[in-house]
Amino acid sequence: MNAPALWQRYRKHLFHDPETGLMLDVSRMNFPDDFLARMEPAMQRAYAEMENLERGAIANLDENRMVGHYWLRDPSLAPSEEIAAEIVETVARVKEFAAGIHGGTITAPGGTRFRRLLVIGIGGSALGPQFVADALGTAADRLEPHFFDNTDPDGMDRVLARLGNGLAETLTVVISKSGGTKETRSGMLEAQDAYRRAGLDFHRHAMAVTGAGSELDRTATEAGWLARFPMWDWVGGRTSETSAVGLLPAALQGIDIDGILAGARQCDALTRRRTTATNPAALLALMWHHATGGRGTRDMVILPYKDRLLLFSRYLQQLVMESLGKERDRTGTVVNQGIAVYGNKGSTDQHAYVQQLREGINNFFVTFVEVLRDRDGKSLEVEPGVTSGDYLSGFFQGTRAALHENGRESLTITIPEVSPATIGVLIALFERAVGLYAALTDINAYHQPGVEAGKKAAGVVLKLQAEVIAHLQGGGEPATADEIAAAIGRDVEVEAVFHILLHAAANPDHGVRIFAAEPLFQSQFGTAG
Known part of the structure; x- marks a missing residue:
């Protein structure tokens, strides 16, 4: 396609929301002109299904559970006043507890102020908090975050070595819905032993995010841990970042959780629209369907051109692959559905696997993530009139063009900056896209056999x-x-x-x-x- 025709296609299909600054360009996906119209009846059914989900329909049939992560950002949508009140109360408690830690009214034994944070979890209880911590962390963090996210003893030893003599000023958050997750329990016992060997009382440094009445809840209650926060059965691990699972570590780190919730809430509103051309999650889901034939026949390569988004692909691996990787559809027919996700970051990828993307096997589509703002303030000119951020943008545009020239499909998500609000937007955008794609392909995105x-x-x-x-x-x-x-x-x-x-x-x-x-x-x- 020549440049003027491509520009016209770009203008025709570009999504832009002035309020959030979110942009989505699908013009370099090679869907035919009648594709969106052909898929519209299926999209309308998917919208109806999502509306039913948000009203409290049972979505996880294996466990007879609702799926209500959308209520976390807008409690007024919750199907009962009790659930809405619990959400509001939990966010308030998270803020109050974090303020107590930061202000020194909640301390370790002997009045030692907490300056470091150890989060113990697995899967969604670690991937979301890690992504947000890395994306939004600064040198001014109130608590320095560390993670036990596996049962690898050497990995835990490395984290403990980094904490070193700082264990006395380390607050530990243990996250497990059931409280019986073996990986998380192992990490908790390893941490408990490390505190003991340092002559410290683990229980005076520990808090829990868990289900009411769980094994972990009982342990924390009986041992007198500093605090307990709820992990509701209607929030799945991979969609839990805007619950206490993600908000508590973020608030303790010093991140603006109201900004994350506001961004997610704004994106939820956008992705409820029934006009497909103005619904970015619907456009994403349709592009996934086009690229993979509705069967996951191609991989999704995530290429964010921002160091702060390095962990985004890892976060999306669980969200997308655990949600969509299913052997059977909802009728019980074997479909072996799913979309494999991998990624790194630009422009590192210029020197890694972009060579294969351009000239190797064409079994993928690329999702570029562009961030317009380079940094706060002006940048150094590394060449006359050119900054390092200009180079980064040039590499992004050059890679995008090079792939298109060789018939490789891509779409581009653009955000104005990396901020709590835009991270909330990205989380909500992909959560909804996963739900819509699952509806289009008749699979259950909310169980994980x-x-x-x-x-x-x-x-x-x-x-x-x-x-x-x-x-x-x-x-x-x-x-x-x-x-x-x-x-x-x-x-x-x-x-x-x-x-x-x-x-x-x-x-x-x-x-x-x-x-x-x-x-x-x-x-x-x-x-x-």
């Missing part, structure tokens, strides 16, 4: 590990994995037994020793004594 299956499988492995370790500790001569599996009646699981033995022998925790042989699977294992 695959995640639960993985958790159950991990439990099976740990049960098997207990049997293997008990057998070795019972004495006897060293034996191969085959022999040990046969001895405990687990012949069909010998590969899992072998991996358990390798891991146990590599660590001192269970007193297992390997007598190495080649090939490796003929090695024998026994106790270290």
